[in-house]
Amino acid sequence: MTKRAPDASDVSVSPPRRRSKYTLAPLVLISGNVVLFALFFVWPAVIGLVYSFTNYTGVGSFQFIGLDNYQKLLGDSTFYSATTRTLLYTVLFVPLNFVLSLLIANVLVSKHAKGASVARIFFFIPWLLSPIIVGVLWRWMFGENFGLVNYFIEKVGGSAVPWQSNADLSLLVVVVAAAWAWTGFSMLLFIAAIKNVPTSYYEAAALDGAGPWRQFFHITLPSIAPTSFIVILLNTIHAMKEYAVFASLNNGGPGTSNNLLVQYIYQTGFKSGQIGYASAASFVLMLILMAVAVIQMMVNRRVENR
Numbered sequence: 001m002t003k004r005a006p007d008a009s010d011v012s013v014s015p016p017r018r019r020s021k022y023t024l025a026p027l028v029l030i031s032g033n034v035v036l037f038a039l040f041f042v043w044p045a046v047i048g049l050v051y052s053f054t055n056y057t058g059v060g061s062f063q064f065i066g067l068d069n070y071q072k073l074l075g076d077s078t079f080y081s082a083t084t085r086t087l088l089y090t091v092l093f094v095p096l097n098f099v100l101s102l103l104i105a106n107v108l109v110s111k112h113a114k115g116a117s118v119a120r121i122f123f124f125i126p127w128l129l130s131p132i133i134v135g136v137l138w139r140w141m142f143g144e145n146f147g148l149v150n151y152f153i154e155k156v157g158g159s160a161v162p163w164q165s166n167a168d169l170s171l172l173v174v175v176v177a178a179a180w181a182w183t184g185f186s187m188l189l190f191i192a193a194i195k196n197v198p199t200s201y202y203e204a205a206a207l208d209g210a211g212p213w214r215q216f217f218h219i220t221l222p223s224i225a226p227t228s229f230i231v232i233l234l235n236t237i238h239a240m241k242e243y244a245v246f247a248s249l250n251n252g253g254p255g256t257s258n259n260l261l262v263q264y265i266y267q268t269g270f271k272s273g274q275i276g277y278a279s280a281a282s283f284v285l286m287l288i289l290m291a292v293a294v295i296q297m298m299v300n301r302r303v304e305n306r
Contacts, residue, residue, distance in 0.1 A: 052279035069280035079281060082264035089260060090239040097179040097235050101186030109194045124184035135248025138177040167257035170250050178245050186231045193227035194220060229300040236292055261285050
C-alpha cells in the first residue's frame with residue numbers, strides 16, 4: 001500500500017495575521033502619561049531623595065552628609081509639632097467631610113427630594129473654587145475685627161470670638177472651611193454609589209418592617225463600602241498635604257501654632273534655605289502617606305473578605 005504524497009490541497013493555509021490599526025493607540029496614550037509621570041513625579045522624587053542626604057541650600061554646590069538630616073529631624077520639636085497638628089487636622093477633617101457628604105448624598109437621592117439637581121450644583125460649586133479663594137472667603141467670615149460672624153454676634157449683644165488668635169478655634173475654622181470645599185466631590189461619589197444599590201433590597205426590607213434608619217445602616221452603608229474606602233483614602237491623603245487653605249485663611253496662625261507638615265517643609269526649604277533638610281522632611285511625609293494608604297487598604301481587604 002503506497003502512501004499518497006500530500007498535495008497543496010491538504011495543507012491548510014491560515015490567513016496572515018492582520019495587525020489591528022488600534023494596536024499602537026494604547027501605547028501612544030500610555031507613553032504620554034508615563035513621560036509626564038516620570039517628568040513631574042519620578043525625577044523630582046529622585047532629586048529630592050538625593051538632596052535629603054546633602055547639605056544643599058538651594059544655591060551652589062553641596063556635600064553628602066549621610067543620615068544627618070534624618071537624625072536632626074528626630075530631635076526637632078517644631079517638626080513633631082507640625083506632624084501632630086497635621087494628624088489632628090486629618091482626624092477632624094476626614095470624619096466631618098465623610099458625614100456631611102454622605103448625609104447630603106443620601107438626602108438628594110431620596111425620591112421625596114425636591115430640586116435635587118439644583119442642590120447638587122449648589123453643593124458642588126465650592127469644590128470648583130480655588131483653595132486660595134476658599135480661604136479668603138472664610139477669612140472674611142471669621143476675621144476677628146472685620147468678620148461677618150463676629151459682626152452678627154456683636155449685633156445681638158455678644159462679644160467677639162477670637163477665631164484667629166486662638167489656636168484651637170483657628171484650626172477649627174480651617175477644618176470646617178476645607179470640609180465645606182470638599183463636600184461636593186465626596187457627595188458625587190456617594191450619589192453614584194447609592195444609586196447603584198438595587199432597589200429590591202429596600203423593597204424587601206420595607207416588607208420586613210425596616211425603617212429608613214435600619215435600611216441606611218444595614219443596606220446602604222454595607223453596599224457603598226468600597227466607595228467609602230475611596231473617599232476616606234482620598235480625603236486622608238488630601239488632608240495630610242493641605243497647604244493652600246491654611247496659607248490663605250490664617251497662614252498657619254496664630255504664630256506657627258497651626259503650621260502643618262507641608263508648611264513646615266516650605267518654610268524650612270525656601271525661607272530658611274535648607275533644601276536638604278526640607279527634602280528629608282518631605283520623604284518622612286511620603287512614608288507616612290504610604291503607611292496610611294497601606295493600612296487602609298489592608299483594613300478594606302479584611303472587611304471585604306468577611
